[in-house]
Amino acid sequence: MATTATTTATMSSTATTTTAGVISLNKQAPSTEPKFPDVNEIRRAIPKYCFQPTVARSMSYVVRDLALAGALVYGALTFITQLSNPYARAAAWAAYTFAQGLVGTGIWILAHECGHGAFSLHRGFNDFMGWVLHSILGVPYFSWKFSHARHHQFTGHMHKDMAFVPATREDHERKRETQWWHSDLLEDAPAFVLVKLIAHQLFAWPTYLLFNVSSGPRSLQPEKNTAWYRLSHFDPFGAVFRPNEAGYVLLTDIGLGLVGLGLYYAAQALGSWSTVFLLWGVPWFWVHHWLIAITYLHHNHPDVKHYDENGWTFVKGALATVDRDFGWIDRHLFHGIIGTHVVHHLFARIPFYYAEDATEAIKPMLGDLYHRAPGSFYGDLWSTFNHCKFVENDPAMPGVMKWNKPAA
Numbered sequence: 001m002a003t004t005a006t007t008t009a010t011m012s013s014t015a016t017t018t019t020a021g022v023i024s025l026n027k028q029a030p031s032t033e034p035k036f037p038d039v040n041e042i043r044r045a046i047p048k049y050c051f052q053p054t055v056a057r058s059m060s061y062v063v064r065d066l067a068l069a070g071a072l073v074y075g076a077l078t079f080i081t082q083l084s085n086p087y088a089r090a091a092a093w094a095a096y097t098f099a100q101g102l103v104g105t106g107i108w109i110l111a112h113e114c115g116h117g118a119f120s121l122h123r124g125f126n127d128f129m130g131w132v133l134h135s136i137l138g139v140p141y142f143s144w145k146f147s148h149a150r151h152h153q154f155t156g157h158m159h160k161d162m163a164f165v166p167a168t169r170e171d172h173e174r175k176r177e178t179q180w181w182h183s184d185l186l187e188d189a190p191a192f193v194l195v196k197l198i199a200h201q202l203f204a205w206p207t208y209l210l211f212n213v214s215s216g217p218r219s220l221q222p223e224k225n226t227a228w229y230r231l232s233h234f235d236p237f238g239a240v241f242r243p244n245e246a247g248y249v250l251l252t253d254i255g256l257g258l259v260g261l262g263l264y265y266a267a268q269a270l271g272s273w274s275t276v277f278l279l280w281g282v283p284w285f286w287v288h289h290w291l292i293a294i295t296y297l298h299h300n301h302p303d304v305k306h307y308d309e310n311g312w313t314f315v316k317g318a319l320a321t322v323d324r325d326f327g328w329i330d331r332h333l334f335h336g337i338i339g340t341h342v343v344h345h346l347f348a349r350i351p352f353y354y355a356e357d358a359t360e361a362i363k364p365m366l367g368d369l370y371h372r373a374p375g376s377f378y379g380d381l382w383s384t385f386n387h388c389k390f391v392e393n394d395p396a397m398p399g400v401m402k403w404n405k406p407a408a
Contacts, residue, residue: 033397034369036315042346045365050358053113053351055120061335061353062110062129068103072096073279081275093278100279101286102333107133108287109335109352115145116152116348135255138284140209142248143233147212147240150219152348155299156317158308158391158401159218163208164299166306169404172390188386197385204296205288209233212240290334293381297373298322298341300388301380302403304371311399318345323359323372324380338377342370 076096083089113119114130127142134141147162154160158168167175176187186192207213212220212231220226224239232238234253236246267276301322307313321342330338337344340355343362350358363370373380391401 033400036313036319036369037365039315039318039346042315042362042365046343046347046350046358046361050350050354050361051347053118053120053349053354055122055125057353058110058113058119058351062107062133065103065106065110069100069107072100072103076279077270077275093282097278097282097286100283101290102329104137104283104287105290106333106335108137108139108291109337111137111139111141112148112337113335113352115141115148118349118351131251131255135252135259137287138256138259138280140233140249140252140256142245142252143209143241146242146245146248147215147233152345153314154216154219154312154317155345156306156320157216157312158306159216160309161216161317162212162219164214164296165216165219166300166388166401166403167390168401169390169392187389193386197382200296200385201289201292202285204292293377294334294338297324297377297380297384298338300384301371301373302384302387304403305394306391306401308393308399308401311397311401315346318342319366319369319371321345321371323370324377325372325374326377342372 076093080089080092080096083092110119111130111133114126114133117123117126119126119129127145130145131141134144150160151162154162158165204214208215210232211228212233220231220239221242224230224237226239230238231240233240234249234256235241236249236253241249263276263280266279267273270276298321304320304322305316306320307316319342323340323342324338326334326338330336335352336355337352340352340359343350343355343358346362347358388403390404392404394400394402
């Protein structure tokens with residue numbers, strides 16, 4: 001069953017219970033768009049120390065996470081490769097790749113902090129650390145930094161957002177007419193939805209990097225060649241990037257090339273490409289499974305709106321995100337990215353270790369505008385993938401796009 005987002009309301013709000021048993025704290029009339037505060041009003045509610053990252057504290061997490069990753073590699077090479085029983089060896093490799101995927105996701109998020117300038121107050125140091133950490137993970141640091149910054153700049157904008165822009169009703173109906181996998185027969189079949197979800201989790205990240213899928217139609221540089229083969233995050237002169245960004249994209253490619261060379265020499269030293277694939281390749285898929293799941297659920301929920309160019313503002317877009325709960329894994333390995341994403345979209349320079357304090361500071365003033373879904377993470381992934389098919393104009397609120405599930 002789909003999880004309905006709960007909101008944190010102001011003290012003056014009156015809670016009522018709907019027929020579905022869900023607590024509704026929204027005192028606004030359903031047909032009225034709520035009043036959004038100015039971004040500076042929200043900033044003033046946050047303690048000033050939340051905007052002050054320190055090199056020592058940020059680096060302590062880098063050292064910890066790299067030590068964990070290194071210990072897992074050492075354990076795998078020392079113990080797993082010596083197991084003679086094939087079933088025990090397979091189980092041990094499965095446990096290793098899962099654990100390394102969790103640790104690698106934490107390292108990914110630290111590099112993400114660098115890209116936003118939240119790792120330290122020193123831009124050059126941030127970029128160096130982000131380039132190193134993301135390159136180790138096979139991620140194009142500067143390329144992603146530039147496109148991700150535009151995602152933050154235009155979050156929730158149907159035309160300019162760079163990630164997870166939903167289909168419109170018209171897009172969806174056109175696909176149902178032209179693509180057999182969008183047919184009435186298959187679209188809601190659980191087995192087929194499961195196959196699509198697995199494909200989404202495995203391949204959404206590489207297809208985004210290669211072809212800029214899920215981006216808005218006006219997110220590209222208008223003067224560039226927008227043919228499908230010029231939409232790659234690895235193309236310094238492609239349509240994703242401005243001319244002054246080309247050199248940084250090239251530096252990104254060099255970093256990835258160096259890591260590729262390192263993997264080649266590792267395979268030569270170990271005498272096995274399959275071992276390198278288990279040590280690095282399978283965790284790569286785990287890391288980006290988590291990345292896609294986390295990002296997808298932050299920006300897709302039946303209660304969260306999108307906006308056309310007439311209805312969009314920065315604050316509306318930033319608040320069109322959902323915080324969720326993933327327990328100790330999020331708090332201790334994922335650096336809180338799942339549970340504090342709303343404040344991150346408002347102020348991306350707040351380091352993750354102050355994001356919870358900042359979130360608590362803004363909740364009272366945001367009231368009903370703050371969204372949090374407390375349900376099962378994987379349960380929400382399944383229900384959201386099933387129910388959030390397309391958006392359409394909300395007749396009660398001009399400029400607002402609401403989710404709608406196709407008729408059965």
